[in-house]
Amino acid sequence: MKREHPGSGVLGGGDWYGGAVEGEGQEKGKAMMGVGAEDEDVDELLAALGYKVRSSDMADVAQKLEQAEMAMGNGIAASDDALLSHLAADTVHYNPSDISTWVDNILSELNAPPPPLPPPPPPPRFDDSSSLDRQNRLLELPLVTRRAPAEVYDPKPAPAPPAARATGRFAFGSDSQLDVAPSPRDSKRIKFCSSPPSSSSSTTDAATSAASPLPVVVVDPQEAGIRLVHALLACAEAVQQENLKASDTLVKQISVLAASQGGAMRKVAGYFAEALARRIYRRLPRGGAGSSFDSVAFDDMLHMHFYESCPYLKFAHFTANQAILEAFAGCRRVHVIDFGMRQGLQWPALLQALALRPGGPPSFRLTGIGPPQPDNSDALQEVGWKLAQLAETIRVDFHYRGFVATSLADLEPYMLLGQDTDDRVGADDVDEPEAVAVNSVLELHQLLARPGSLEKVLRTVRAVRPRIVTVVEQEANHNAGTFQERFTEALHYYSTMFDSLEGGAAAAAAADSAGGRDLTMSEVYLGRQICNVVAHEGADRTERHETLAQWRGRMTSAGFESAPIGSNAFKQASMLLALFAGGDGYRVEEREGCLTLGWHTRPLIAASAWRVAAG
Amino acid sequence: MRRPEEEEEEEEEEEEEEERSSPGWRRIPINDNADLLAEILGRLDGRSLAVAGCVCRLWSALGRREAVWEAVCYRQVAVAGASAASGGTRSVVAALGGYRRLYRLCIGPALDRLAGVRRRQGPAASAARHVSLSLALSLFSIDCYERLGGGGGRQQQQQQQQPRPTSLLFLGQPVDVS
Numbered sequence: 001m002k003r004e005h006p007g008s009g010v011l012g013g014g015d016w017y018g019g020a021v022e023g024e025g026q027e028k029g030k031a032m033m034g035v036g037a038e039d040e041d042v043d044e045l046l047a048a049l050g051y052k053v054r055s056s057d058m059a060d061v062a063q064k065l066e067q068a069e070m071a072m073g074n075g076i077a078a079s080d081d082a083l084l085s086h087l088a089a090d091t092v093h094y095n096p097s098d099i100s101t102w103v104d105n106i107l108s109e110l111n112a113p114p115p116p117l118p119p120p121p122p123p124p125r126f127d128d129s130s131s132l133d134r135q136n137r138l139l140e141l142p143l144v145t146r147r148a149p150a151e152v153y154d155p156k157p158a159p160a161p162p163a164a165r166a167t168g169r170f171a172f173g174s175d176s177q178l179d180v181a182p183s184p185r186d187s188k189r190i191k192f193c194s195s196p197p198s199s200s201s202s203t204t205d206a207a208t209s210a211a212s213p214l215p216v217v218v219v220d221p222q223e224a225g226i227r228l229v230h231a232l233l234a235c236a237e238a239v240q241q242e243n244l245k246a247s248d249t250l251v252k253q254i255s256v257l258a259a260s261q262g263g264a265m266r267k268v269a270g271y272f273a274e275a276l277a278r279r280i281y282r283r284l285p286r287g288g289a290g291s292s293f294d295s296v297a298f299d300d301m302l303h304m305h306f307y308e309s310c311p312y313l314k315f316a317h318f319t320a321n322q323a324i325l326e327a328f329a330g331c332r333r334v335h336v337i338d339f340g341m342r343q344g345l346q347w348p349a350l351l352q353a354l355a356l357r358p359g360g361p362p363s364f365r366l367t368g369i370g371p372p373q374p375d376n377s378d379a380l381q382e383v384g385w386k387l388a389q390l391a392e393t394i395r396v397d398f399h400y401r402g403f404v405a406t407s408l409a410d411l412e413p414y415m416l417l418g419q420d421t422d423d424r425v426g427a428d429d430v431d432e433p434e435a436v437a438v439n440s441v442l443e444l445h446q447l448l449a450r451p452g453s454l455e456k457v458l459r460t461v462r463a464v465r466p467r468i469v470t471v472v473e474q475e476a477n478h479n480a481g482t483f484q485e486r487f488t489e490a491l492h493y494y495s496t497m498f499d500s501l502e503g504g505a506a507a508a509a510a511a512d513s514a515g516g517r518d519l520t521m522s523e524v525y526l527g528r529q530i531c532n533v534v535a536h537e538g539a540d541r542t543e544r545h546e547t548l549a550q551w552r553g554r555m556t557s558a559g560f561e562s563a564p565i566g567s568n569a570f571k572q573a574s575m576l577l578a579l580f581a582g583g584d585g586y587r588v589e590e591r592e593g594c595l596t597l598g599w600h601t602r603p604l605i606a607a608s609a610w611r612v613a614a615g
Numbered sequence: 616m617r618r619p620e621e622e623e624e625e626e627e628e629e630e631e632e633e634e635r636s637s638p639g640w641r642r643i644p645i646n647d648n649a650d651l652l653a654e655i656l657g658r659l660d661g662r663s664l665a666v667a668g669c670v671c672r673l674w675s676a677l678g679r680r681e682a683v684w685e686a687v688c689y690r691q692v693a694v695a696g697a698s699a700a701s702g703g704t705r706s707v708v709a710a711l712g713g714y715r716r717l718y719r720l721c722i723g724p725a726l727d728r729l730a731g732v733r734r735r736q737g738p739a740a741s742a743a744r745h746v747s748l749s750l751a752l753s754l755f756s757i758d759c760y761e762r763l764g765g766g767g768g769r770q771q772q773q774q775q776q777q778p779r780p781t782s783l784l785f786l787g788q789p790v791d792v793s
Binding site (some may be wrong): 123318323344345348349351352355356360386387389390394395453496571572575576579584 | 703732750752
């Protein structure tokens with residue numbers, strides 16, 4: 001369901017996500033209905049789903065639907081679903097797409113014979129499994145002429161989950177009407193006049209009248225896409241309300257729906273479904289994502305593949321390097337502290353740039369910080385070795401020190417500063433103080449899991465008096481608000497991210513096996529982040545991303561001021577992106593001195609530079 | 616692009632004929648003057664130069680001269696700032712693997728990629744899409760770093776002997792002409 005819509009600013013980049021927004025709906029409606037002149041006043045969104053309702057009639061139709069719902073619901077009755085079976089079996093409905101007359105039809109049926117009515121349909125919320133059962137049934141009902149049985153979108157503002165509403169997708173949460181409309185209609189379509197509904201428990205409802213499920217289904221993938229998103233959000237809501245039964249059903253449903261999709265959407269849905277399942281059944285991986293020892297090497301490997309398959313990390317490194325290079329202009333002794341050393345891929349480029357700068361290379365010291373390794377291998381030291389070799393070939397005076405720390409908060413200023421003169425030769429060097437730069441790529445957000453850690457680290461950073469602090473973080477808010485809000489935000493973010501991977505991969509898809517492997521591994525990498533954001537809580541939830549604005553607030557309150565990143569970095573980033581296959585979708589933007597890289601209109605990663613505020 | 620060699624050969628033949636006809640012309644056998652030939656070859660683009668290296672042994676030897684490839688590189692990339700071919704750059708590039716390698720791994724694929732983009736988007740495509748030397752060198756250094764291998768460390772876990780550098784894969788698979 002990917003659409004090329006760079007212009008759809010409202011969407012924020014999630015192409016396949018945009019089905020519910022008006023602009024898209026309009027297009028879809030026109031495409032699908034072959035709309036002629038007479039349909040001009042038809043409501044577009046409903047038209048997209050196959051219903052013709054004149055916009056002027058909307059309020060009317062809504063009211064009638066309400067009446068129908070109440071009529072069907074009012075009543076007691078026991079186990080007698082006679083009315084609905086009557087509606088199902090004996091009445092004749094014409095042209096269900098014309099909702100207006102069809103509802104009239106139902107109302108007349110309802111009002112005319114007053115047989116005992118079935119138990120009330122569930123309230124317009126998703127926490128009743130009966131409506132979910134219906135949804136399941138709907139999936140199983142085969143199509144006759146039209147596409148998948150679509151939901152009737154509630155034209156008036158339904159009590160939608162606040163989060164979904166906040167993101168502007170007003171199609172969600174309106175499944176309330178599902179219980180009313182589709183079941184008799186569907187049963188009509190298929191002409192299941194057979195047995196009266198079995199009505200053993202009050203939770204099995206009229207939909208069972210249409211129950212003998214024929215194996216399924218030709219579901220229009222776009223429809224299914226909307227339903228999938230719908231289901232994901234509904235499940236999140238159910239989880240937030242701790243409605244285990246509903247969330248359980250929904251998770252299964254999501255898996256089914258996801259299978260009907262292709263490409264990025266299926267993968268995203270898969271990861272989110274898995275994360276939700278973990279949250280529901282409490283089958284969490286040991287510790288937080290990546291905190292268990294035997295996955296550190298695995299993490300690094302995934303990180304490498306992510307580095308290779310898409311430009312985000314390269315953008316981060318190059319931009320940070322440019323900022324550091326500019327800050328080090330004219331200094332003869334420089335010291336870089338890297339908060340996340342990993343494989344040290346950022347530093348060869350900086351070494352080369354320092355070697356080539358006018359005036360010759362400075363004396364370069366690097367302090368790398370990394371997590372403890374499970375086996376006794378000293379990964380930090382090896383990385384240092386490699387960098388030293390490289391530095392030697394290009395003749396840059398290089399010193400290295402590795403620090404193993406479980407958390408950055410364990411660092412103290414004296415550890416980072418000390419040993420200024422151990423390897424130095426010549427007294428003249430001691431006079432000139434070192435210029436220090438602190439570099440953190442996707443590391444700071446993890447500190448937010450424990451209160452006070454970030455403040456301590458920022459204090460430590462301040463204490464080493466750096467010339468520049470480069471911070472690169474994901475541009476998303478996965479830390480504030482309720483679970484549901486977090487979930488929605490994460491869904492949007494990661495679907496855009498997967499879209500971009502898909503976009504880049506498709507262009508470079510010359511079935512290069514390494515490329516394919518990179519793509520898969522990158523997806524696993526992102527999948528672990530998704531799992532952490534959705535399934536974990538408390539100290540285990542380390543993927544606490546925050547937006548640039550939030551980081552700006554944190555940095556300024558810690559005593560830093562923004563050091564604008566120059567246009568050189570911007571040009572370099574643009575050039576880098578031009579080299580990436582499928583690079584048309586990537587966008588570099590400059591925002592108040594910081595650079596962001598995103599996919600179409602949605603920024604995904606933000607690089608910023610800071611210096612200690614004067615005074 | 617076999618034009619340069621053809622031209623050269625034709626020139627020679629023409630000159631031979633001319634020499635017979637009009638004694639005013641002097642014969643300049645290009646293959647006797649390696650530096651002149653190198654100067655000429657240095658004005659080709661990368662692909663043509665690589666092809667020129669297939670002509671004969673002399674041309675192949677010249678086609679491997681770093682100076683020739685240096686000229687090619689500088690012609691193809693945008694160099695920001697003054698010091699174009701400073702000695703410092705030369706030594707750094709030599710240390711990282713040389714200009715020929717630089718072109719093969721970074722500049723060549725980058726130019727191809729950009730040409731593809733320009734083809735797709737039309738010549739009036741957004742902003743000057745060119746490769747800068749600094750960017751190419753950065754990518755080159757990363758690649759060189761990746762090839763370095765384990766260094767002092769690992770006795771127990773010997774991975775592959777030659778770790779396959781993959782950071783430049785995004786530029787597409789370069790053809791090995793070495």
